[in-house]
Each structure stands twice: as structure tokens, then as C-alpha cells.
Amino acid sequence: MNPLWLSHFTATSNIGRGLDQTQAALRQRRAGLVPCAFDTVDLVTFIGEVAGVDAVQLPARLADFDCRNNRLALLGLMQDGFAEAVRAAIAKYGAQRIGVFLGTSTSGILQTELAYRQRDPVSGAFPAGFIYGTTHNTFSVADFTRHYFGLSGPAVVVSSACSSSAKVFASARRMMAAGLIDAAVVGGVDSLCLTTLYGFNSLGLISEQACRPFDAQRNGISIGEAAAFALLERTPEHLDADAVLLLGIGESSDAYHMSSPHPDGLGARMAMQDALKMAGLKSAEIDYINLHGTATQSNDAAEGKAVAAVFGSGTPCSSTKGATGHTLGAAGGVEAVICALVLQHGLLPAGLNTRQLDPALALDYLLDNREQPVMRVLSNSFGFGGTNCSLIFGRADNS
Amino acid sequence: MILTAYIEGIGLLGPGLTDWPSSQAVLSGQQPYQPHQTILPPPALLPAAERRRSGAIVKLTLAAGLQAIAAAGLDAASLPSVFSSSGGDGENCHTICEMLASDDRQISPTRFHNSVHNAAAGYWSIATGAMTTSSVLSAFDASFGAGLLEALTQVAVDNTRSVLLACDTAYPEPLYSARPIPDAFGIALVLAPQRSAHALAQISVSLTDASADRLDDAALESLRIAIPAARGLPLLRSLALRQDQHVVLDYLDGTRLAVAIALC
Numbered sequence: 001m002n003p004l005w006l007s008h009f010t011a012t013s014n015i016g017r018g019l020d021q022t023q024a025a026l027r028q029r030r031a032g033l034v035p036c037a038f039d040t041v042d043l044v045t046f047i048g049e050v051a052g053v054d055a056v057q058l059p060a061r062l063a064d065f066d067c068r069n070n071r072l073a074l075l076g077l078m079q080d081g082f083a084e085a086v087r088a089a090i091a092k093y094g095a096q097r098i099g100v101f102l103g104t105s106t107s108g109i110l111q112t113e114l115a116y117r118q119r120d121p122v123s124g125a126f127p128a129g130f131i132y133g134t135t136h137n138t139f140s141v142a143d144f145t146r147h148y149f150g151l152s153g154p155a156v157v158v159s160s161a162c163s164s165s166a167k168v169f170a171s172a173r174r175m176m177a178a179g180l181i182d183a184a185v186v187g188g189v190d191s192l193c194l195t196t197l198y199g200f201n202s203l204g205l206i207s208e209q210a211c212r213p214f215d216a217q218r219n220g221i222s223i224g225e226a227a228a229f230a231l232l233e234r235t236p237e238h239l240d241a242d243a244v245l246l247l248g249i250g251e252s253s254d255a256y257h258m259s260s261p262h263p264d265g266l267g268a269r270m271a272m273q274d275a276l277k278m279a280g281l282k283s284a285e286i287d288y289i290n291l292h293g294t295a296t297q298s299n300d301a302a303e304g305k306a307v308a309a310v311f312g313s314g315t316p317c318s319s320t321k322g323a324t325g326h327t328l329g330a331a332g333g334v335e336a337v338i339c340a341l342v343l344q345h346g347l348l349p350a351g352l353n354t355r356q357l358d359p360a361l362a363l364d365y366l367l368d369n370r371e372q373p374v375m376r377v378l379s380n381s382f383g384f385g386g387t388n389c390s391l392i393f394g395r396a397d398n399s
Numbered sequence: 400m401i402l403t404a405y406i407e408g409i410g411l412l413g414p415g416l417t418d419w420p421s422s423q424a425v426l427s428g429q430q431p432y433q434p435h436q437t438i439l440p441p442p443a444l445l446p447a448a449e450r451r452r453s454g455a456i457v458k459l460t461l462a463a464g465l466q467a468i469a470a471a472g473l474d475a476a477s478l479p480s481v482f483s484s485s486g487g488d489g490e491n492c493h494t495i496c497e498m499l500a501s502d503d504r505q506i507s508p509t510r511f512h513n514s515v516h517n518a519a520a521g522y523w524s525i526a527t528g529a530m531t532t533s534s535v536l537s538a539f540d541a542s543f544g545a546g547l548l549e550a551l552t553q554v555a556v557d558n559t560r561s562v563l564l565a566c567d568t569a570y571p572e573p574l575y576s577a578r579p580i581p582d583a584f585g586i587a588l589v590l591a592p593q594r595s596a597h598a599l600a601q602i603s604v605s606l607t608d609a610s611a612d613r614l615d616d617a618a619l620e621s622l623r624i625a626i627p628a629a630r631g632l633p634l635l636r637s638l639a640l641r642q643d644q645h646v647v648l649d650y651l652d653g654t655r656l657a658v659a660i661a662l663c
Contacts (some may be wrong), residue, residue: 042504096606096654105515112492112574116500124573132577137486138516138537152654154606156545159487159516160535171534174552179400180606194499199511251532253524255476258449258512267530384512385521387533 001278003245003394004173006230007183008085010076011337013226013324014048018079023341026349029369031323033210033222033353038192039110043201046210048224048325049192050075058144065144067108067135069191073144076189076227085231086149086185093182100155101172102142103164103188105329107157108135110193141189153181159329161383162292164188165228166332166391170249172232187229188333196223196328203259205296211326212353213293213319214300214365221294224325228333230340241397244340247376248279254386260298261382265306268292268380271388272310275378279392283311286392287372288348290335290379293319294326303380304361318366322352332381332389339377339393346373401605402551405598405663407560408471410463410587411635413437414622418466419635425619426632426639432618437583444526452509453522454488455568455583460519461526463585464564471589471597475527478562478589479553482520483536483546485627486578488513489570519566542567543586543630544650551604554592563588565628584626586635598663600638607657611649634658 010018014032015025025032033046056071077083089098111130118127134140142157154175158167165188172184200206200221207220235245252274254267261268276283289311292303300319307317320338327334342348348370357365375398379391409419415434416422424430439458442450444465460482468475486492491513498506512518517535524533534553538545543565550563566585570578591598612633614620623629630649637644637660648656 109492109496113496113499116496119500119573126573126577130577132574133539137539137578139485139539139541143539146651152651154545154548154654155538155541155651156549157537158535159537160520160533161515161517164535167534170532171536171549171552174549174556177556178402178552180402180548180552194504195495195506195511195514198499198504198506199495199508199514202506202511203508253520253530253533255524255528255530257525258452258518258521259508270530383517384515385517386524387517387520387535 001173001248003235003247004232005235006244006246006340007233008082009230009337009340010080010082011226011228011334012050012076012079013327013334014050014224015323023345025323027347029350029352031210031352033325041194041197043197044208045206046222047192048222050225062144062147064131064134065140067111069108069141069189070144072191072225072227073141073189076229082229089183089231090149095150096152097182098151099153099172099175099181099184100142100146100151101158101168101184101186102145103158103168103329103332104138104141104190105159105161105164106190106193106195107138107140109195111135113194145185160387161385162328162331163381163383163387163389164329164332166381166389167251169246169391170251173249184232185229186232188330189227190327190329191225207295210353211295211321213295213321213351214358214361215354216356216358218295218297218300220296222325224327226324226327226330226334228330228337230336239396241395242344243396244343245394245396247394248275248392250274250278250390252388256386258385261302263302265302267386267388268303268306268382269309271390275390275392286315286376286378287374288342288377289315289317290339290377291317291319292380292382293321295321300361304363308362313362314364316348316364316366316370318349318351320349322354335379336391339379342377343374343393343395347371401603402555403601403603404551404554404590404592405594406588406600406602407591407595407597408467408589410466412459412463413584414582423639426636432616434618439583442526445522449522449525454491454513456484456488456519456566457522459568459583459585460523460564460566463566463587464523464562467587467589468562473589476529478529478560479531480533481546481550481561481563482533483542483565485537485539485542485567487516488518489568489574493571493574540627541651542627544648544656547656550590554590558592560589560591563590565631567626567628581625584628586628586631594663600663601661603659605657607647607655608653609647609655609657611655612646
């Protein structure tokens with residue numbers, strides 16, 4: 001593929017608003033997972049909650065979009081001058097030549113969960129003022145974003161569970177290569193709700209502790225929330241050396257089970273191999289892998305096998321979900337931004353909360369931060385229903 | 400920018416519409432449209448355990464998709480796919496939200512895994528053995544147009560066949576009052592980059608600000624408006640009429656899809 005330039009990017013999660021706080025948290029190995037006290041949830045688990053989401057106010061003209069997920073989206077768009085960068089792109093390309101491709105799993109479903117609690121006891125009707133289309137509906141976050149900026153190009157939400165905001169890069173790449181648009185706002189937003197907390201609990205997949213990816217004693221995920229965005233443009237002739245490029249994308253499906261990965265990570269392997277192929281790279285040319293690393297027994301085992309099959313055991317890797325929690329539909333976007341920071345700062349982040357590596361997963365899993373020049377990285381995102389996506393990013397001076 | 404593809408197979412299932420071959424006379428106006436509730440066939444391809452767990456959106460997607468792929472004479476396992484739905488399984492969502500509002504919040508694992516927007520894509524992959532890429536999309540009322548554009552970019556950029564599966568299912572009360580989708584409706588299209596013996600028509604698609612075409616039959620037009628996936632009906636009507644035509648399909652507010660149809 002022709003590399004695409006991440007001209008601007010930003011992430012807001014429990015470890016920080018924007019790039020500086022996120023980078024500082026990674027450098028200081030600061031985890032942001034806390035015992036769950038969200039809404040009326042009575043589960044014993046840890047979560048990654050973003051502070052101040054409920055204080056965010058949407059512009060009055062967009063009041064119909066008001067829900068936790070779109071408040072978090074706006075909070076994310078406000079960081080690192082991202083909104084200004086989008087406005088500059090509109091001035092350069094035109095509002096109809098910029099696409100919006102965002103990933104989410106549950107969108108604003110919390111709004112509907114709350115409405116069900118407030119149903120009329122006699123008629124069963126929702127409370128007045130509940131609006132499904134611009135809050136709960138899966139498309140809401142992309143619709144909010146395009147209305148916020150006044151964009152009129154193609155817009156869509158990708159909702160393939162936990163691979164959603166990795167796969168948006170694939171949709172944007174095709175749309176740009178087809179010539180329909182000149183730039184794309186990509187990323188993902190997912191916010192805390194009862195459906196995912198009780199849902200993953202029903203599957204026995206949430207941990208009572210802060211999650212411990214790739215640990216021998218790992219026992220489940222910690223759910224987080226986040227908003228991450230990148231502005232994709234075609235690669236200009238001249239770029240700073242530490243500019244970040246998207247070099248390759250691999251996508252596959254497991255064809256195996258709705259909520260368990262293929263035990264040997266077959267689909268995951270295909271996604272990584274296809275990403276390498278599209279980037280025209282050999283596995284030895286990848287300097288760091290940001291693992292999907294959810295900390296469930298089966299996910300980490302399958303991913304460990306898949307990574308070992310493609311890369312051997314020598315490539316430094318870690319899961320940053322020990323810091324952020326699993327931000328579900330936003331995870332691919334958050335981890336793409338972390339990969340961009342890794343490329344720019346040469347800091348490979350340690351996986352947090354992991355005390356004793358699972359000896360069955362023979363990888364160079366980072367238990368401490370490591371500093372070294374980094375030229376190319378790979379990020380894995382795998383979702384429920386067996387949907388896989390691997391992304392490869394590189395520095396402009398080495399791609 | 401114009402994106403071009405060949406339609407090799409069509410699947411159609413909706414109220415009063417059981418498949419593409421039998422629906423052509425209705426869509427072309429030769430027979431009256433007689434709506435009745437959509438009948439969803441059991442998903443025979445799924446293993447027994449998955450078949451029991453599958454909801455309406457899974458049955459609809461499998462039925463429409465397999466019609467289109469059989470007509471194209473292809474193996475589903477080999478095809479990249481695009482699943483586009485305005486909001487997934489409303490019945491399942493209703494039950495989960497009702498339970499979460501009660502004192503007993505212990506929703507079942509099956510309910511939860513059926514709640515993801517990519518449930519139909521996951522079951523499709525299990526049923527057909529397809530390990531290919533799948534895009535799983537939502538664009539509310541614009542979902543048909545968003546799915547068609549995504550499939551066309553797969554065809555044009557990656558030079559591959561792609562199957563579009565645009566499907567929506569009914570919402571129960573009280574969700575229905577907030578999102579009045581009355582019944583299940585699905586359109587599946589197999590799209591190819593090159594003309595083959597199975598090619599029915601070539602479509603050339605571009606963005607436009609023109610108004611979307613309406614259907615002259617009042618009942619079909621109300622179907623088009625009521626269910627997002629049915630926004631693709633004007634394209635199927637043109638194919639049923641067997642005439643080279645231009646149609647405008649609904650997409651986002653202010654942005655729509657102009658489709659030039661040339662029969663093969």
C-alpha cells in the first residue's frame with residue numbers, strides 16, 4: 001500500500017487526557033485501574049474510568065447527541081489541538097473530501113439502559129426526552145463527529161467488537177485509495193456501561209483484580225473507556241523524521257466461535273502475516289508489538305501462539321491494557337496512538353500488573369520499560385465473533 | 400470519483416418478498432405487492448448449538464447472503480464481506496436492557512455475545528468457514544449506502560469480489576417507539592471487479608447531492624422509508640425492469656449515491 005500519514009493524533013483514557021499525560025503515564029509506569037464504583041454496578045472488578053466525562057457539555061446545537069459516549073468523544077477531540085487540525089484539513093481539502101470512520105462497540109447504550117430504569121410503570125413508555133438515534137445507535141459517535149465539524153464526506157461506524165477502531169484504518173485506506181476522499185478522521189470511542197460490565201461478567205471473563213496480561217495467574221479483563229483519534233492524509237514529499245506513517249493492515253476472521261478465539265490463533269496469525277505482506281516487510285523488521293493482550297486465559301494463549309509463529313520469541317512486546325484496561329471498541333485506536341508515541345519517543349512500555357510471565361507463552365514480554373530507537377511497530381486487535389486486525393506503523397525516516 | 404463493479408448475485412428477503420427471482424415481477428410492477436410478515440428460514444448451515452442461539456439478524460443475514468452467493472455460483476468461504484446494519488438485534492437488546500433495569504442483572508452469556516453489532520458477521524464466518532476480511536458497519540438510516548460504498552471500495556481498490564449484506568430486523572416496544580423498524584429486511588449483493596458469465600449488470604456509483612429516488616408503489620415506498628436496508632430497493636427495481644437506468648439511492652443527509660446501471 002501507499003503509506004498514509006497520521007498528521008495528527010490524540011488519545012484520552014484513564015491514564016491521561018492527550019498525548020503528554022499518556023506518554024508521562026507510560027514512562028512512569030502508572031496504571032489507572034481502580035475498583036469499580038461506576039453507576040449502580042455491584043460487581044467486584046477494576047475499571048479504567050476517564051475522569052470528568054459527565055462534566056463535558058456538548059454545544060447546544062448538538063444537544064440531541066448528549067450521552068456519555070459523545071461527551072467522551074468531544075473530550076477526546078479537544079485534546080492536542082486535534083479539532084483545530086480537522087478544521088485546517090477542511091480549509092485545505094473541503095468538507096466533502098474528508099471521511100469519518102470511527103469504531104465503537106456499545107456507542108451510547110448507557111442512555112437506553114438508563115431509560116429502561118425510568119420507564120412509565122403503567123404504559124412501559126420511555127421517559128420524555130429519550131432519543132435513540134443520536135445517542136444509543138451505533139452510528140451516533142460518527143454522526144456526532146461529522147456534525148460537530150460540518151463534514152459531508154462518507155461517514156460510518158465500524159462495530160466489530162474489540163477490533164473496531166483498528167479496522168477503521170482499513171476502511172479509510174480503501175476510501176482514500178479509491179479517490180473518494182483526501183483525508184479521514186479515524187479512531188474509536190467506547191464508554192462504560194452496564195451491558196459490557198455485566199456481559200463480560202456473565203462470560204466469566206472479568207477479573208476481580210486489575211488485569212494482568214500474559215501473567216501465569218491472569219484471570220480476566222478490566223474494562224476501560226477511551227477516545228482516540230487520528231487524522232489520516234496522503235504522505236507528502238517532505239516529512240519530519242519522526243512523523244508516523246501507516247504502512248500495512250491485515251484483516252481476517254476466525255470462523256471458529258462467537259466468544260472464544262481460535263485456540264491456535266490461526267486468524268490472528270493471518271492478520272499479522274497479511275499486514276506484513278501489505279507493508280512489504282519481514283517479521284524481523286518489526287521492533288515492537290503492542291499485543292491485544294486482554295488478560296483472559298484463552299485470548300493471551302491464542303495470541304502468544306500466533307505471535308510466536310510469525311515472529312519467534314525475540315520481538316519485544318507488551319499489552320498496555322494493564323494501564324488502560326480493555327477499552328473494547330476504542331482499544332485499537334488507543335493502541336495505535338500508543339504505537340505512534342513509541343515510534344516518536346523510543347520508549348517501549350512495560351506491561352503493568354504482570355508479576356510472573358506465563359512460561360507457556362515464550363515471548364520477549366516487557367516487564368520493564370525499555371528505551372531504544374524504534375522504526376516499525378505492529379499493533380494487534382482481535383474481537384468477539386473472531387474478527388482480527390493488525391496494523392503496522394513506522395517512522396517516516398525508515399519506511 | 401466513480402466506483403464501478405459488476406453485480407453477480409442478488410439476495411432479497413423482506414415483508415412479502417421471499418427471494419430475488421420471485422420478487423422481480425413485483426418490483427417491476429407486473430404483479431401487485433402484497434406485504435406479509437417476513438419469514439426467516441432456519442440457518443441450516445450453522446452447527447446445532449449456534450443455530451439454537453442465533454437471533455433474527457443472523458437468520459436474515461444468512462438467508463439473504465446465501466441466496467446471492469448461490470446465484471453467483473461462488474463459495475462463500477472465499478469472499479470478503481461487508482455487513483451493514485442500522486443497529487443489530489433489537490429483540491436481544493430489549494431483553495438485556497430490561498434485565499439490567501431489574502434486580503437480577505445476570506444476563507446470559509449467549510445474550511451478551513448476540514448483543515455485539517458483529518454477531519451476524521461472526522455467525523456467518525462460522526457457518527461458511529470464511530476466514531476472509533469482513534467490514535461490520537452501521538450508519539443508522541444511511542446503512543445501505545455506507546455498506547454499498549465500502550463494498551465498492553473493496554472491489555475497486557483491492558481488486559476482489561465482495562459480498563454486501565445489508566440487513567435490519569424489527570424492534571420490539573418500547574424500543575419500537577424510539578426506533579420504529581417494523582420488520583426484517585435484507586439485501587445481499589455479490590460484487591465483482593471484472594465481468595463474468597454470472598454478471599447481471601454493471602453499476603457505476605458516485606456521490607451526489609440530488610434527492611433519492613422514490614418508488615411509485617405506495618406500499619413499497621413506505622417499506623423503503625421504514626427500514627434502512629430497504630433504501631436499496633430503487634436499485635433492485637431498476638434491475639427488475641431490465642433497463643439501463645440512473646437511480647439515486649439514499650445515504651447521509653445531503654450526500655447520496657448516484658448509480659448508473661448498465662445491464663450485461
